[in-house]
Amino acid sequence: MRHINNPPNPYLKYSAEFLGEPPPTKLEIFEETATRSVITKSNMPEMGIRYTVNCYRGCIHACTYCFARRYHEFLGYGAGTDFETKIVAKINAPQILREELKRTKEKISRLEFSFATDPYLPLEANYELTRKCLMVCKDFRMPVGVITKSPLVIRDLDILTKLDTTVFFSIPFPTVEKSKPFEPFTPIPEIRFKAMKTLSDAGIKVGIGIAPIIIGYNDSDIPVLLEKAREAGATKAFINLIHFDSDSIADYFVERLKEKLPTKADKILNALKRERGGNLRHRNFAERRGKTEQWQTAVKLFDLHFKRLGFERFGTTEKIEEKPPPFQPNLFN
Numbered sequence: 500m501r502h503i504n505n506p507p508n509p510y511l512k513y514s515a516e517f518l519g520e521p522p523p524t525k526l527e528i529f530e531e532t533a534t535r536s537v538i539t540k541s542n543m544p545e546m547g548i549r550y551t552v553n554c555y556r557g558c559i560h561a562c563t564y565c566f567a568r569r570y571h572e573f574l575g576y577g578a579g580t581d582f583e584t585k586i587v588a589k590i591n592a593p594q595i596l597r598e599e600l601k602r603t604k605e606k607i608s609r610l611e612f613s614f615a616t617d618p619y620l621p622l623e624a625n626y627e628l629t630r631k632c633l634m635v636c637k638d639f640r641m642p643v644g645v646i647t648k649s650p651l652v653i654r655d656l657d658i659l660t661k662l663d664t665t666v667f668f669s670i671p672f673p674t675v676e677k678s679k680p681f682e683p684f685t686p687i688p689e690i691r692f693k694a695m696k697t698l699s700d701a702g703i704k705v706g707i708g709i710a711p712i713i714i715g716y717n718d719s720d721i722p723v724l725l726e727k728a729r730e731a732g733a734t735k736a737f738i739n740l741i742h743f744d745s746d747s748i749a750d751y752f753v754e755r756l757k758e759k760l761p762t763k764a765d766k767i768l769n770a771l772k773r774e775r776g777g778n779l780r781h782r783n784f785a786e787r788r789g790k791t792e793q794w795q796t797a798v799k800l801f802d803l804h805f806k807r808l809g810f811e812r813f814g815t816t817e818k819i820e821e822k823p824p825p826f827q828p829n830l831f832n
């Protein structure tokens with residue numbers, strides 16, 4: 500059983516402290532109607548992403564490293580268990596997307612389904628918001644990218660095969676044992692590779708995101724992950740170094756790490772700090788780049804096996820721009 504655990508929200512003047520053991524968490528679903536826009540301009544320049552659609556806020560998959568936790572704080576929630584259990588569904592996202600594309604299609608060359616949540620949360624099985632948005636994209640002939648950790652994406656094969664699309668599976672760890680401490684409620688890696696193969700066999704372009712790389716923990720897994728992805732039909736791949744752009748996310752990550760991997764935590768944290776001049780969190784995009792020889796070795800390892808296996812280049816951390824467009828959280832529409 501999980502108990503409520505959130506770092507103080509820097510946007511609030513107060514924070515709750517429990518006397519004794521905090522109460523258990525419970526899943527809460529909120530429905531929201533957007534009025535103007537569901538397309539967000541994002542700040543992931545290393546991946547070339549600019550326009551994203553997120554039909555949900557929060558993510559049940561609960562990856563401890565997830566940078567999207569911060570966006571829950573903008574809503575007045577916490578970046579810890581609140582992010583994992585207070586999920587918002589934008590129930591009119593498909594209708595708003597259709598209206599928005601009528602106005603803006605000419606300015607947008609591609610939409611990405613990801614960034615602030617997984618587009619295939621378990622909830623999507625019922626709400627079908629991502630599916631309906633993909634149908635809108637089909638009507639507008641809008642190219643799309645999908646990044647997910649869920650095999651639920653297979654349900655939408657019928658639409659994806661009619662779109663110009665690439666589906667990336669985020670698989671940073673090759674085994675359940677390595678994944679669980681950081682990805683407590685995601686589908687296991689083998690299931691993700693299996694889903695990748697199913698899509699590839701159906702003629703959909705697929706890729707692997709080996710992200711995040713946690714130096715000293717999964718950098719040595721790069722070759723095996725690339726090999727498994729290639730066997731499952733992937734032609735594209737990228738890596739990213741783990742990064743924290745807020746103290747609350749870093750604090751939550753550290754707490755979970757010490758709880759799940761007590762004997763390895765200090766080694767992992769020291770390696771992370773070395774990448775950022777002694778700090779865990781980065782202050783700007785330039786600081787997101789790894790600084791150490793270990794990171795450079797990881798990049799070389801990736802490049803070596805990427806070429807050996809015949810992947811197509813998509814983007815790496817080395818391509819980060821110094822001044823990307825600011826993130827617009829799109830909270831009030």
Ligand code: SF4
Pocket residue numbers: 558559560561562564565566567614615616617648685
């Ligand atoms: S699946 Fe993606 S959005 Fe969800 S918690 Fe993990 S990293 Fe964050």
